[in-house]
Amino acid sequence: MTDRTRFIPDRLQSPLERHLKSWESLLILVAVAVFIANSFASPYFLNAWNLSDATFNFTEKAMIALAMALLIISGEIDLSVASIIALASTAMGAAVQFGVDTPGLVLIGLGVGLICGAFNGFLVTVMGLPSIVVTIGTMSLFRGISYIMLGDQAYRGYPPDFAFFGQGYVFWVISFEFVLFAILAVIHAILLHKTNFGRAVYAIGNNPTGALFSGIRVARVKFILFLLAGLMAGIAAICLTSRLGSTRPSIAFGWELEIVTMVVLGGVSILGGSGSILGVVIAAFVMGLVTFGLGLLNVPGIVMSIVIGALLISVIALPRLWQTWRG
């Protein structure tokens, strides 16, 4: 990357100034702007139930984005998360055919997620392979197994009480998924920002060799992060399967891109070492609001993906352009 000369400023920024100029505040501004633009663009936007429905657009992806943020901060990446959803969902669908009940299905979903995460973690930390290729490989492998099991068929017939995870409401318009996402976000925020483990994640992302010399078990931390990503994908698989009520092997296809976009939009450096959970959470809202608003305006899904792709590139490009422009 380009070397940037750092000048020592005449006076330090005040804490207030630092907060106001942070990426997170900028994101909040964007979120508010998108919100206002949406409410002007469509009369159907400002409706509690519509807004509640809008959260379903991003809660499942955002759960995975939380774990992905930690992985990317540590300098790794997991492109197989969407395929883990497919495999976990297929496993649950297969179990339904044998009459497994809801608690059993949840255990299977979480278990498959953990096993897939452990497999990625094993290949990266024990075998020492680059995560980017390994997870491109497991991305086809996991989804491929779904295709082998399902072909062009679909699993249906989930038990009625299984529907709660994706369709249930805890209080008025507040969905179970949304509450679950909020809880997971708090857990991840505490894990990353308030624990030794979180500091280790930053240290590894900034300088893996330095972290190793400082006595951090680099391989173990990374392995846990892959497990965590697998677990979150398992949870997302439960919610998504419950919401859709059926499983096809193409389920959650292409989500890895949106999840990585969410994380990068949230201010996490793709090169590792910096980022915050708050940023990722706000980014999730921004993306959810943008896609929901475009949906209300009848913009087709594939055109939205142009917006997301452009968003991904410009979010990284703009600060760099800004820096070049300022000299």
Place this chain on the structure above:
Amino acid sequence: MLKRLLMSREALLAGAILLLLAVISTRFPAFVTPQNLGNVFNDTSPLILLAIGQMIVILTKCIDLSVAANLALTGMFVAMLNVAMPGLPVPIIITIAISLGAVLGMVNGILVWKLAIPPIVVTLGTMTIFRGLIFVISDGKWVNSHEIGDGFKAFTRATFLGLPTMSWIAILAVLLFSIVMARTTLGRAFHAAGGNPHAATYAGIDVGRTQFWAFTISGALAGLTGYLWVSRYAVAYVDLAGGFELDVVAACVIGGVAIMGGIGTVMGAMLGALFLGVIKNALPVVDISPFWQLAISGGAIIIAVALNAQANREKGRIILKRAEHAT
């Protein structure tokens, strides 16, 4: 010298392909007739062309995940051009396809070179943007066989010395790029830029510019393949060659191209592509569902990466286990 040649990655891979063919021929002798092997090679030609481009990109420590979307966008564009202007001669269409593909590749290259955005992010983004653009230009409609001109379709069907044009183009590309990689300054620069960017910079090689040219070549080959694909299958639609980028990366990795850059040959990329091509064509013959293919590609990527890592592991005294498997 002879021993080194025999133990080379390419020789081992060629041996593996022959072994695979031998195993198949014990049960299905019809598979190894020259006629059928010619068909297999012709079917694999698009993969060979894209794998050569991808190999060059990976040599420079980058990755191009947008090749399949580039192929589809160019293919759709020339198909629609053919429908709009049926009189346009094939050489002009091919020139347009190569140029458009090269321009799309240059977009990737500029973003990587001038803004130093990680290639994985750039090409994930452009992948969705290109796919979305196909929808925008085609309005989601298919260009069907009867709409495409006969001259447009005849080009890839014409045979010369018993082989179809598409095979000859692949053979020519292999020869051309073997010479370019071994005998030109640019070709050596690709190796140097990925093998040791710092040393390359001191040797007067502009690493960013070299990466830009790698993306341009990859894009141009994708554009050319876009025309060939539409000409051969006589259909163009939004999801054309969907997910093909994974096969392309798999072909490279199987062909011994090191994902960390600097190591790889045109011959290896071709053999990697042929290995996948033989498996793909053999699956229906040995009566395995085509749904297995995704999982097999994924498994092949993981095994090949593991083998590459074993082969390229630095020799010498290891004082401290390497902590960094940077992405």
